[in-house]
Amino acid sequence: MKAIGPCDLVLFGVKGDLARRKLLPALYQLDKAGLLDKDSRIIGVARGDAEPIEDTLDTFLKEPVDKAVLARFKARLAHVSLDFSDMNAYAAIGEVVNHDTPEVYYFATPPSLYGDICQGLSGASLIRDNSRVIMEKPIGQDLASSRVINDKVDAHFNERQIYRIDHYLGKETVQNLLALRFANALFAGNWDYSCIDHVQITVAEEVGIEGRWSYFDKAGQMRDMVQNHLLQVLTLIAMEPPVSLDADAIRDEKLKVLRALRPITSANVNDVTVRGQYSSGFLRGKAVPGYAEEEGAITNSHTETFVALRVDIDNWRWSGVPFYLRTGKRMPAKCTEVVVSFKALPHNIFAKSQKQLAANKLIIRLQPQEGVELLMLNKVPGLESNMRLQSTKLDLSFFETFKEERIADAYERLLLEAMVGNQALFVRRDEIEAAWTWVDSIMEAWDQSGDGPKSYQAGSWGPVASIALITRDGRSWEE
Numbered sequence: 001m002k003a004i005g006p007c008d009l010v011l012f013g014v015k016g017d018l019a020r021r022k023l024l025p026a027l028y029q030l031d032k033a034g035l036l037d038k039d040s041r042i043i044g045v046a047r048g049d050a051e052p053i054e055d056t057l058d059t060f061l062k063e064p065v066d067k068a069v070l071a072r073f074k075a076r077l078a079h080v081s082l083d084f085s086d087m088n089a090y091a092a093i094g095e096v097v098n099h100d101t102p103e104v105y106y107f108a109t110p111p112s113l114y115g116d117i118c119q120g121l122s123g124a125s126l127i128r129d130n131s132r133v134i135m136e137k138p139i140g141q142d143l144a145s146s147r148v149i150n151d152k153v154d155a156h157f158n159e160r161q162i163y164r165i166d167h168y169l170g171k172e173t174v175q176n177l178l179a180l181r182f183a184n185a186l187f188a189g190n191w192d193y194s195c196i197d198h199v200q201i202t203v204a205e206e207v208g209i210e211g212r213w214s215y216f217d218k219a220g221q222m223r224d225m226v227q228n229h230l231l232q233v234l235t236l237i238a239m240e241p242p243v244s245l246d247a248d249a250i251r252d253e254k255l256k257v258l259r260a261l262r263p264i265t266s267a268n269v270n271d272v273t274v275r276g277q278y279s280s281g282f283l284r285g286k287a288v289p290g291y292a293e294e295e296g297a298i299t300n301s302h303t304e305t306f307v308a309l310r311v312d313i314d315n316w317r318w319s320g321v322p323f324y325l326r327t328g329k330r331m332p333a334k335c336t337e338v339v340v341s342f343k344a345l346p347h348n349i350f351a352k353s354q355k356q357l358a359a360n361k362l363i364i365r366l367q368p369q370e371g372v373e374l375l376m377l378n379k380v381p382g383l384e385s386n387m388r389l390q391s392t393k394l395d396l397s398f399f400e401t402f403k404e405e406r407i408a409d410a411y412e413r414l415l416l417e418a419m420v421g422n423q424a425l426f427v428r429r430d431e432i433e434a435a436w437t438w439v440d441s442i443m444e445a446w447d448q449s450g451d452g453p454k455s456y457q458a459g460s461w462g463p464v465a466s467i468a469l470i471t472r473d474g475r476s477w478e479e
């Protein structure tokens with residue numbers, strides 16, 4: 001990683017869940033790695049006084065705090081107490097920032113406040129040509145509301161200054177999808193309808209909604225996970241080779257995939273989508289409540305906590321190759337993976353001993369136990385005249401292979417890239433809008449169908465209907 005020049009990172013919502021759990025620990029790690037300039041500062045903005053950084057790091061850092069790093073880190077911190085809706089109060093930020101260095105504003109707040117914050121900053125003359133803004137997802141509830149929020153931000157910052165976060169793009173293994181596809185000749189010629197039967201993308205979470213009912217019940221798993229993280233992973237798997245690693249070269253190709261997604265409407269929604277909501281159950285032997293019994297819950301919520309989809313991409317490369325997506329909360333295990341299943345060979349010369357040849361599969365484990373596996377058939381050693389074949393695994397564990405390297409958290413990478421000024425790992429406005437256009441159509445079809453989500457027990461792999469969704473096509477989910 002390259003070092004960066006000095007900047008002021010102004011963190012709106014510094015006392016919130018995301019800032020405490022992810023952003024402050026990530027900034028500490030960047031400082032520890034010597035990647036923050038000695039003059040860079042971190043200015044937290046929130047209502048009321050600052051919280052002691054020691055408490056936050058003790059709670060959320062996944063390793064003991066290093067005293068020397070902590071002392072250096074603390075010296076960078078400043079706090080401004082401010083209500084974001086008070087337009088006259090923003091001058092207080094101007095008194096703290098260093099006017100000789102660029103500012104990176106991080107909006108770790110509900111998106112409904114982004115417009116106010118921009119207006120406040122602008123009113124206090126705190127937006128300059130070299131200022132940048134990082135915005136959290138999900139931006140809006142649908143295409144129309146995302147446009148309203150983006151317009152408000154665009155009124156003060158141009159697209160080159162805007163960094164829309166999708167933290168999946170900062171994960172090492174998600175970035176590795178580019179390396180896997182575009183640095184290895186092995187896959188370059190095989191990556192299309194002629195060799196691939198189908199692709200599965202699973203993002204299973206063990207957690208429930210973690211006290212975030214008021215946010216989650218308005219969002220649901222479709223807006224919280226599919227509209228952003230799953231579609232971003234899908235674009236990286238499906239896109240054409242970009243001409244370079246430049247931000248727009250990559251984003252142009254991702255956009256083409258989003259625009260080629262076959263619309264899901266009332267006509268096909270029941271065939272290609274399943275939504276579910278968890279009821280009480282057991283996870284790792286412990287009883288857990290259902291969605292309707294979570295803290296802050298209202299009864300009769302129709303919000304989905306599970307989604308399974310069959311997605312078709314209407315372009316040359318992926319003609320006839322379905323992508324099966326599923327994501328849910330309170331699944332039996334945390335597991336994010338992509339499975340690429342290759343087609344059967346045209347003729348089986350081993351038919352005497354092996355009626356059917358198991359498909360080759362490329363399994364890309366995004367988290368946890370990050371790595372890549374290739375399932376292929378090999379001969380079982382032995383003197384029998386009929387060869388026995390067995391599906392065997394080439395298993396590359398990142399942990400084992402890159403023992404010396406620490407796997408950085410996604411937010412470390414993304415904060416660094418925003419400070420450096422590289423937008424490649426951030427989402428452009430047209431991508432967000434293409435994703436919303438596709439998702440809106442599904443949500444509308446769900447609303448029109450009058451059905452609610454199907455129930456599934458916490459600790460299971462989702463409603464039975466999600467199994468039917470894929471078995472109808474003669475395939476099954478990877479477990």
Ligand SMILES: NC(=O)C1=CN([C@@H]2O[C@H](COP(=O)(O)OP(=O)(O)OC[C@H]3O[C@@H](n4cnc5c(N)ncnc54)[C@H](OP(=O)(O)O)[C@@H]3O)[C@@H](O)[C@H]2O)C=CC1
Pocket residue numbers: 012013014015016017018019046047082083084085107108109110111113136137138
């Ligand atoms: N938490 C997570 O895991 C993830 C969050 N995100 C996104 O990150 C953003 C922040 O989420 P999260 O941290 O969970 O939310 P929180 O509600 O925990 O934090 C938001 C912070 O904003 C502050 N705030 C709200 N209104 C005002 C105001 N008028 N003036 C001053 N401060 C205000 C709140 O302060 P107060 O307590 O005083 O109200 C709170 O500290 C959201 O956009 C979310 O979608 C994205 C991915 C994951």
Ligand SMILES: O=C1O[C@H](COP(=O)(O)O)[C@@H](O)[C@H](O)[C@H]1O
Pocket residue numbers: 205207224225336
């Ligand atoms: O953005 C979000 O992501 C998390 C899952 O992230 P991961 O890095 O742990 O896979 C999800 O739990 C949360 O609801 C959502 O807002």
